[in-house]
Amino acid sequence: MQVLKEDNVYLWDKGVQKPPEGEFIKLNPDKSISVPDKPIIPFIEGDGIGPEITPAMIRVVNAAVDKAYGTSKKIVWVELLAGDKAEEKTGERLPQETLDFLKEAIVSIKGPLGTPVGKGVRSINSALRRAFDFYSAVRPVYWMGQPTPIPDPHRVDVVVFRENTDDVYAGVEFFSGTDEAKKVRDFLIKEMGAKESGFPEDVGITVKPMSEFKTKRHVRKALRYALETGRKNVAVIGKGNIMKATEGAFINWAFEVAQEPEFAGKVVTDPEAEPGEGQVKLSKVITDQMLMQLVLRPEAWDVIIAQNLNGDYVSDLAAALIGGPGFVPSGNIGDGYALFESTHGTAWDIAGKGIANPLSITLSGAMMLEYLGWKEAAERIYSAVKKTFEDRVGTPDVAAGFQRIGVDAKAVSTLEYAQEIVDRM
Ligand code: NAD
DSSP: OOEEEETTEEEOSSSOOOOSSOBOOEEOTTSOEEOOSSBEEEEEOOSTTHHHHHHHHHHHHHHHHHHHHGGGOOOEEEEEOOTHHHHHHHSOSSOHHHHHHHHHHOEEEEOOOOOOTTSOOOOHHHHHHHHHTOOEEEEEEEOOSOOOSSSOGGGOEEEEEEEOSOGGGGSEEEOTTSHHHHHHHHHHHHHSOOOGGGSOTTOOEEEOOOOHHHHHHHHHHHHHHHHHHTOOEEEEEEOTTTOIIIIIHHHHHHHHHHTSGGGTTTEEOOTTOOOOTTOEEEEEEEHHHHHHHHHHOGGGOSEEEEOHHHHHHHHHHHHHHTTOGGGOEEEEEOSSOEEEEESSOOOGGGTTTTOOOOHHHHHHHHHHHHHHTOHHHHHHHHHHHHHHHHTTEEOHHHHHHHHHTTOOOEEOOHHHHHHHHHHTO
């Protein structure tokens, strides 16, 4: 049974079921999606500030869809439980009914979910990633007028594609002093020709796996995105000079993908050549070089293809350039399945005060609209958010950012800010 909260928002109530209106998005055999005019989109409110920022996002997205399409299109929102609220209501942090509904709905959005420390609780975010094989984490980083730590943030407009299923996150670790570490050390020295100098007796070992299949599907997604959106300069990064079997291989596999028939004539790999109309250029850049370039000449790159760990570093540095993760949306994308989410955490220190900045999840909502093919609605959100910055209005963190650079700004609550955005559509 569910309760209708607003016109098109169905809240969880002792369970979840298909609402009386709306249709599920369809996943086609080629892994593309078919979106009905009234798609059912599940949302997970999130912990901490989640109950404040998620309704703000829904208000903004609803208004944008309404302004762009009138009554011809509408999202039917359905609440699913995960995290603290799920534990409280069902005894489980990630109930099976949530997973089942997400599977039917294909595309969804969520607020931040905390992972309780020291209770042996596994991260729900990782469980969701694994359950739906969201193999690319996509983070567009662009400036919309907010206060920033650099004087010329308009130069930053880059989309980071971080591989989401591989690398040390999928690896295995052996702590110094354990029997396991000793066993692995012995094997490496005695059977694999590793030098003792690199593996002293007190060594701890982390194994970093990287697979051709996982790399190539991720690279294809990034190249397709660059071609579809007219982004020209694509970099594949890595420390291939040091980790040849993993990051070096990742870079080589990326260049192999560029040679596949799908990309013939579309991906330029000659370092001296310039990409023409309908083409992108793929370059390789060492990770530390990329970190420097993002600060010194961010305009050089439109898309960055990264492994899981490097992607983590690079996306946070890029986000910091335009004011921090609170201004950056994020999408976890697999074969058709997609889960959009705020990039920051649960922010318990400000939860319940009504002052959390809803922009990250709201821009993730706009990114979701683009994913649905509803670009006009997404554009409404982008231009309205820009206007709020022009008018110097935002949540207290934004107002404080403006004040730091000597500009007066008006601080409003989370929901008031959502309304300020809606008023500028
Ligand atoms: P955090 O992002 O929650 O907070 C860091 C600081 O940023 C805090 O001072 C907080 O008040 C501020 N902040 C964050 N979001 C804000 C917003 N929207 N508006 C205004 N200020 C904001 O990071 P943390 O403290 O490292 O993590 C807390 C919890 O969140 C942890 O349990 C972590 O696992 C989880 N987390 C979840 C996700 C996710 O669900 N995707 C991502 C990151 C962290």
